[in-house]
Amino acid sequence: MIAIIDYGMGNLHSVENALIKIGAECKITNQKEEIYKADGIILPGVGAFQDCMNNLNDLSLVEVIKTIVEQGKPLLGICLGMQVLFEKGYEGTECEGLGILKGNIVLMKDQSVKIPHIGWNRLERNKDDFLFDDLKNNVFVYYVHSYYASDYQDDDLVAYSNYGSLKIPGYVHKNNVLGMQYHPEKSGEDGLEMLKKFKEMCK
Amino acid sequence: MHTKRIIPCLDVKEGKVVKGINFVGLKEVGDPVQLAKKYYEQGADEIVFLDIGATHENRDTMVDVVNQVAKAIFIPFTVGGGIRSVEDMRKMLLAGADKISLNSAAIKDPQLIEDGAKIFGNQCIVVAIDAKKRDDGTGWNVYINGGRIDTGMDLIEWTKKALDLGAGEILLTSMDADGTKEGFDIEMLRAVNTFANVPVIASGGCGSLKDFKEVFQEDVADAALAASLFHYNEVSVKEVKEFLDEAKIPVRM
Numbered sequence: 001m002i003a004i005i006d007y008g009m010g011n012l013h014s015v016e017n018a019l020i021k022i023g024a025e026c027k028i029t030n031q032k033e034e035i036y037k038a039d040g041i042i043l044p045g046v047g048a049f050q051d052c053m054n055n056l057n058d059l060s061l062v063e064v065i066k067t068i069v070e071q072g073k074p075l076l077g078i079c080l081g082m083q084v085l086f087e088k089g090y091e092g093t094e095c096e097g098l099g100i101l102k103g104n105i106v107l108m109k110d111q112s113v114k115i116p117h118i119g120w121n122r123l124e125r126n127k128d129d130f131l132f133d134d135l136k137n138n139v140f141v142y143y144v145h146s147y148y149a150s151d152y153q154d155d156d157l158v159a160y161s162n163y164g165s166l167k168i169p170g171y172v173h174k175n176n177v178l179g180m181q182y183h184p185e186k187s188g189e190d191g192l193e194m195l196k197k198f199k200e201m202c203k
Numbered sequence: 204m205h206t207k208r209i210i211p212c213l214d215v216k217e218g219k220v221v222k223g224i225n226f227v228g229l230k231e232v233g234d235p236v237q238l239a240k241k242y243y244e245q246g247a248d249e250i251v252f253l254d255i256g257a258t259h260e261n262r263d264t265m266v267d268v269v270n271q272v273a274k275a276i277f278i279p280f281t282v283g284g285g286i287r288s289v290e291d292m293r294k295m296l297l298a299g300a301d302k303i304s305l306n307s308a309a310i311k312d313p314q315l316i317e318d319g320a321k322i323f324g325n326q327c328i329v330v331a332i333d334a335k336k337r338d339d340g341t342g343w344n345v346y347i348n349g350g351r352i353d354t355g356m357d358l359i360e361w362t363k364k365a366l367d368l369g370a371g372e373i374l375l376t377s378m379d380a381d382g383t384k385e386g387f388d389i390e391m392l393r394a395v396n397t398f399a400n401v402p403v404i405a406s407g408g409c410g411s412l413k414d415f416k417e418v419f420q421e422d423v424a425d426a427a428l429a430a431s432l433f434h435y436n437e438v439s440v441k442e443v444k445e446f447l448d449e450a451k452i453p454v455r456m
């Protein structure tokens with residue numbers, strides 16, 4: 001079972017609908033016991049960095065997430081859920097993230113493009129990854145965000161997208177932790193294929 | 204490579220997709236879930252549903268449609284028509300919509316844009332604007348209630364206000380071009396796109412493949428919306444994408 005963590009933000013049902021579509025057993029929950037029982041967890045999210053961290057703290061889920069990662073279970077952070085995997089966020093004020101990945105979340109700055117970055121963008125590969133085993137070369141994914149990861153470790157970066165002069169980390173992967181800045185649940189058949197790969201990790 | 208989006212639009216009335224010309228003479232063209240699925244499979248980047256017969260009685264019909272669509276397609280979709288409160292927005296978003304489109308209601312109550320953007324995020328709030336050139340040719344006026352009422356408000360002024368309030372995207376329909384199939388209203392789109400710092404979706408007038416190419420080559424929109432062209436199978440979304448790709452316009456293939 002994959003636990004979709006409910007911390008009061010974001011459209012959890014989109015992720016649930018996509019998981020049901022690929023035949024994955026899943027449950028939307030904020031209960032520690034349920035989350036500990038899961039074979040893998042998804043941290044979704046739309047909204048502001050600080051609100052997300054506050055909610056995770058209020059629900060005492062920060063330690064739960066960190067423990068799950070230490071146990072070696074797969075974790076997938078999507079959009080804001082990916083951003084909070086990093087050390088710090090600078091959305092409004094400085095805010096501490098989960099610190100599972102090295103790097104910070106900062107505002108995108110480029111006068112030549114519209115921000116938020118909304119729409120489909122091609123994934124450019126930084127390195128090989130199991131996620132792409134069954135995908136064609138040109139993969140497009142759907143992004144909606146104004147902040148992005150910086151000062152990350154190049155070794156964690158699997159794929160990125162170019163937007164104006166900006167290099168947007170799209171997909172990061174370190175051991176059992178995956179982060180997608182784009183929305184795989186809204187990225188058509190290729191997005192579903194990526195979720196299938198995550199499902200296969202959760203065993 | 205950030206791509207230009209192709210967006211089929213479905214006007215929904217009492218749970219069925221309908222299509223008219225210049226906002227009148229409606230014809231039924233199919234089931235919204237089936238059509239959405241067809242366009243998804245053809246490679247549509249996004250889908251817009253406008254509930255044009257929105258009354259309180261059939262509100263639940265639309266929620267049900269949204270619910271089913273969310274289980275059938277895995278691309279973003281927007282729902283508009285008859286959304287008058289934050290509660291209405293929440294209902295549609297919970298049913299599975301990714302974005303809410305506000306039109307007449309936002310003009311009557313601009314606070315709705317700000318409230319929606321604050322609670323659900325700017326990216327959730329699409330402000331749809333129907334505009335028509337003034338007789339003296341000095342600019343465009345904004346119309347509401349499906350193009351029936353001239354608000355007397357200037358298009359540029361209203362767009363700027365909507366952006367200040369937090370609109371995440373502008374869906375701009377030219378009433379002069381709508382239904383003519385003679386191409387998008389490049390002049391009007393340019394007037395808005397030059398200052399808009401959020402994506403602009405071109406709507407109204409698309410009648411052929413070259414119209415999509417023109418609107419993107421002129422660089423006046425981030426996305427192009429069409430309805431009847433797709434509903435009557437004159438062209439498929441796939442054909443549009445292939446044509447644009449050939450013309451070196453970045454699209455998701």
